[in-house]
Amino acid sequence: MRTHSKQRLFVYWLIVLALLSSQAIARSAQAEDGYDLWLRYRPVEAAWLHRYQNVASELVGGADGSTLLAARSELARALSGLLGAAPRSGPRPTRDGAIVFGTPTSSTVIAALHLDLHAAGREGYLVRSVTIDRHRATVIAANEDIGVLYGVYRFLRLLQTREPVEHLDVMSAPQLQYRVLDHWDNLDGTVERGYAGASIWDWQTLPDYLAPRYTDYARACASLGINGAVLTNVNASALSLTPRYLNKAAALANVFRAYGLHIYLSARFSAPIEIGGLKTADPLDPAVRAWWRAKADEIYHIIPDFGGFLVKANSEGQPGPQDYGRSHADGANMLAEALAPHGGIVMWRAFVYSQEQPADRATQAYTEFAPLDGKFHDHVFIQLKNGPIDFQPREPFHPLFGAMPHTPLILEVQITKEYLGFATHLAYLGPMWEETLDADTYTRGPGTTVRKIISGMAGVANIGADRNWCGSVFDQANWYAFGRLAWDPDLKSDAIAEQWVRMTFSNDPAFVHPVVAMMMGSREAVVDYMTPLGLHHQMARDSHYGPGPWVSGGPRADWTSVYYNRADAQGIGFDRTASGSNAVAQYAPSVAARFSSLGSTPENLLLWFHHLPWDYRLPSGVTLWDELVRHYSRGVDTVAAMRKTWAGLASYVDAERYTQVAAFLAIQQQEAQWWRDASIAYFQSLSHLPLPKGYAPPPYSLQYYESLCFPYAPGNPGVHSPTCGQ
Ligand code: GCV
Secondary structure, X not given: OHHHHHHHHHXXXXXXXXXXXXXXXXXXXXXXXXXXXXXXXXXXXXXXXXXHXXXXXXXXXXXXXXXXXXXXXXXXXXXXXXXXXXXXXXXXXXXXXXXXXXXXXXXXXXXXXXXXXXXXXXXXXXXXXXXXXXXXXXXXXXXXXXXXXXXXHHHHHHHHOOOOOOOOEEXXXXXXXXXXXXXXXXXXXXXXXXXXXXXXXXXXXXXXXXXXXXXXXXXXXXXXXXXXXXXXXXXOOHHHHOHHHHHHHHHXXXXXXHHOOEEEEXXXXXXXXXXXXXXXXXXXXXXXHHHHHHHHHHHHHHOOOOOEEEEOOOOOOOOXXXXXXXXXXXXXXXXXXXXXXXXXXXEEEOOOOOOOOOOOHHHHHHXXXXXXXXXXXXOEEEEEEOOOOOOOOOOOXXXXXXXXXXXXXXXXXXXXXOOOOOOOOOOOOHHHXXXXXHOEOOEOEOOOEHHHHOOEEEEEOOOOOOOOOOOOHHHHHHHHHHHHHHHOOOOOHHHHHHHHHHHHOOOOHHHHHHHHHHHHHHHHHHHHHHOHHHOOOOEOOOOOOOEOOOOOOOOOHHHOHHXXXXXXOOEEOXXXXXXXXXXXHHOOHHHHHHHHOOOOOOHHHHHHHOOEEXXXXXXXXXXXXXXXXXXXXXXXHHHHHHHHHHHOOHHHOOHXXXXXXXXXXXXHHXXXXXXXXXXXXXXXXXXXXXXXXXXXXXOXXXXXXXXXXXXXXXXXXXOOOOOOOO
């Protein structure tokens, strides 16, 4: 009897163990590591299942060509994930609910519908509910295969965000021709200002091994309409233009082609010397021009749909035409002439500022480039950062946006968060980019907004080899928002955030609303705790990790924080009015007048344009000093509130992603506090003013904050200075 009960107990425990481990397996199967991005395709709720099954019962579409195959495979993958089973395929609709996709050329069914696809252009699409052979169907049609693929992603997004799809009539075409990710990836696998691990391009195993991740990258880009990728860092290596690396790049281009993604390379201006054996890279030298022409021919032979070059020249130590007394136009035009016969373009960056120039750094790009307007080859695009300094948490729009009416311009934004807390701070950048796109240059009268001026958008990618691609789940939202805005710069950042949240996490309104609200306030929180009221470039030297408002000395003044804050015992801020650097004069007269006058300068740009005494009274009656302290503290409070919001949402998110976000928010709160305390400690050492009532003093001395040193902060390959605090 006793043996019997022991056996029973043993069996009982075996069952318990088996149950526990099967639950553990089930749980880990549900855990998500973020790899799927917004293309998760998890089963829809029962309430939607029947509804969606009725519009997705059959796939009718050609499989000619890799792009249509990609469209078919995405539909099959998504519908089996969302609805539990892949629809059957057929040549014509045989029942209600077919999805008919293709072009009038690839599909006789579509041709017979005689759709007006004029407005779709080359890349756009039409998604429309129609009747074919007396069956209800959804047609996803375009003039070109790539438009069909984009339309497929649009249709899937409707399902993923639980929109009704029974009566569709959606026509969409990109407003901007160039929608490009700029990777700052080096050939040694490091990424400049990258916070998501090593480069996703494994140059060592290319071209022989094509990681599945390359296809998934292209899928993610195509789902947003991104149509270009610059593979290499603008601080370029000439080696990327040698046959060995061109073959590796070609292998990536072969993967990307089906997804409409063209590759571009950064071009080092001195390449003719470094890999061409020439003695000069002078753009007016016939041998140099011939070298670039031959190089372009060679590239197009290997990569027939190569997009072109991105060039950083005569900027931060990079070689360029000015090394030979030539202009940016001379350099850019030489490259354009080499690429133009093949249809390629040059994206020439205007991020230039010179060591020798004593002028305000914010003015230098305009000074150099505005006079060159109209002098560029028509395959040259000038690429401008959103603001005149360098991707700060807040900058006014770049004055060149209004100053080059005869030159096509590309807006460059930074998706990777070099100046907004790296990967651990939750900062949704949609509102920041919307602010730039909305900015009115007034150059052709009111309403000449940046979005109306640009021909393309380039985003410095935040993508790396990390399993979750971007270093954190919420950083994926910035890749997403960039792509959506590049397709349609009129979109609103809150609507984009909502879509992303629904696709990435959950459609439950109890989750969606608080998370969107948290995202929408997150960038302003960073501005508050890092650089309130128009302050800028207050980060630690080189790494830009953490506060460094005291940074001074070193190789050049405009790489220091004191150059920008100009704080002393009397006051703070950079006078860019006529009494100072007069940077305001680079804007259209009405904008210049607005920024010149204290009364009309937006409060959030006050210290960008004005130097003011600490006791200056804002319209609210509060002094500048008190207001600064309030902003720093408000930033920390906002992050604390974000943490609280997230803590209440655990039940909506898988444990793996929930935990990482929670841990990163905790890091963000600590670092926001550090920013606030260090900044207040430094500025108080100059203002000698007491903190307003109720605001806690920094817990440590200024010397303590100044002594903090992080020689291995990420994103700054090659600069691991042990003297980083100096
Ligand atoms: C690629 C800033 C960054 C540099 C970057 C540069 C640029 O200065 O700190 O890392 O270099 O911008 O945009 O060229």
